Amino acid sequence: MTDRVRIDLGARGYDVLLGPGALAAARRHDVLRSPRRYAVLADANVLRLCSGLVAGALEGLDVAGAPIEIPEGERAKSFATLEMVLGRMLDLGLERGDAVLAIGGGVTGDLAGLAAALYKRGMDVIQVPTTLLAMADSSVGGKTAINMPQGKNLIGVFHQPSFVIAEFGFLDTLPDRERQAGFAEIIKTALIGDRDFFGRLEAAGQNGLTIKHLQAHLKTAITFKAAIVAADEREAGPRALLNLGHTFGHALESEACGALLHGEAVAAGMALAFDYSVRLGLCPDKDAARVRDYLELAGLKTRLSALPGRPFTPEAMLQRMRHDKKNSGGHIRLVLARGIGNAILHDQADSADLLHFLKDQIQ
Ligand SMILES: NC(=O)c1ccc[n+]([C@@H]2O[C@H](COP(=O)([O-])OP(=O)(O)OC[C@H]3O[C@@H](n4cnc5c(N)ncnc54)[C@H](O)[C@@H]3O)[C@@H](O)[C@H]2O)c1
Incomplete structure (x- = not known):
């Protein structure tokens, strides 16, 4: 049974689906039904350990190219990774009306949110958090950021996601x-x-x-x-x-x-x-x-x-x-x-x- 929480921000409001079966429930949701292409940004470990769930997340979507792999760990929240991601999105020919699908923990979510906010002055991002921390906190609320040598999360913008899908199946492979x-x-x-x-x-x-x-x-x-x-x-x-x-x-x-x-x-x-x-x-x-x-x-x-x-x-x-x-x-x-x-x-x-x-x- 999947639960739904509404983030009430007027025109920028969105739903969070959570629980086992959230991915299946999400397929019936309006946000995923609008025709557009998706750039998929996914954590390297999640791609390796949760391939079945990732395939489930992409089912029925018009996905542009292969998933863009985000190296695991905090160091990926950098200008270098951001530049790599934006370059790949440009190569895929994504338009402003397309969307980013972020599959991973807080690192992937923060980076993907920022990339979506910057790409052609802003496109939608859908968060598929795969860690408990990302489900409970980072995927909701619109904070995006990368780190600098001077400190964590110093460069970023507020950019609300348009949908959050917290599928509990991902927690099966998450270390204790x-x-x-x-x-x-x-x-x-x-x-x-x-x-x-x-x-x-x-x-x-x-x-x-x-x-x-x-x-x-x-x-x-x-x-x-x-x-x-x-x-x-x-x-x-x-x-x-x-x-x-x-x-x-x-x-x-x-x-x-x-x-x-x-x-x-x-x-x-x-x-x-x-x-x-x-x-x-x-x-x-x-x-x-x-x-x-x-x-x-x-x-x-x-x-x-x-x-x-x-x-x-x-x-x-x-x-x-x-x-x-x-x-x-x-x-x-x-x-x-x-x-x-x-x-x-x-x-x-x-x-x-x-x-x-x-x-x-x-x-
Ligand atoms: N934007 C916000 O509001 C906000 C809030 C809190 C934290 N954060 C940020 O979130 C980040 C921390 O997030 P995190 O704890 O999710 O870290 P993370 O994204 O680095 O993920 C933790 C580890 O779990 C692995 N992993 C992810 N999903 C997995 C799965 N389903 N199975 C097995 N392994 C999996 C990752 O590869 C990584 O090694 C920090 O950068 C922090 O600054 C942001």
Whole structure:
């Protein structure tokens, strides 16, 4: 049974189909029925491991040439890959009314979204996320980006997809570690604004990642994100709350030089954000303890001394946090919490205090 969530953005609104059988359901959807050609951008591992599902995704579509293979890994989010993709699309003779079909995780989705936004001043992109992280987060909301030597996701545009198809069959080949990391983005939505949802996650315990529970959890998370994106598409206000755990997390991810997955870094970052909220007297101690306990139960490490990529240096982490693109006016901007389900923006973090906090955490 497939679920549907609507991203309500007026003329730029779109549906997200999710669950087992989403690809089959998508074939009956109007977006795939309009006659046009498709450039297919697909993650190299997905092409190798999920050929049957990829063939299913392309069934009945007028596909231009062979799929354009996106090398696996974060390094593919580069100008070099973007140029390769755009060149191939030009060679295929695609027109502005044609569309890009992105099949892969967040790396492929972010790159494909940007390529679609740039090609002949913009064409449609349909996202077929194949990792849990991409289903829960990156395929929805229209953020696209590539990385620069100076940092992650620094060059990009907002470009909403016209359809998202989250087919659970792809999760069969996804390594456990990737699944757990993706689950962090689902937990994040509960921590930001839905205390009851967090209670349901806790109640499901270690079964939260089984397909039976996962569909309900994913639907709740996407519905939550949909409301925030609809209210603040370009992150002028409340959408920034979706960055809970990301300021600490990006610093950890960059310092770990590839040893830490994005979702793992976000999970540890969320634990830090709750602990720092306790330190500032914003959040009850017991809420931060519940967050840490549940993340650990979900297989996500929260202690900096146990994280892949350790040891971390407080000064280096603070330096990374100073360059976070969410900062404004030279101040570090954090998403903190008054409790589970009650995230808030904290605009002018005190660097000296943050350094003390990080030193305490790293001991
Ligand atoms: N645009 C946004 O709003 C947004 C939000 C969150 C994260 N992101 C970005 O998303 C990226 C992380 O996404 P990700 O975690 O999906 O990483 P990813 O795309 O690198 O995929 C993770 C790994 O899983 C493999 N893989 C993908 N699907 C598979 C499948 N079905 N079976 C087996 N292996 C599979 C990939 O080859 C890769 O090795 C980061 O670049 C991050 O910046 C973007």
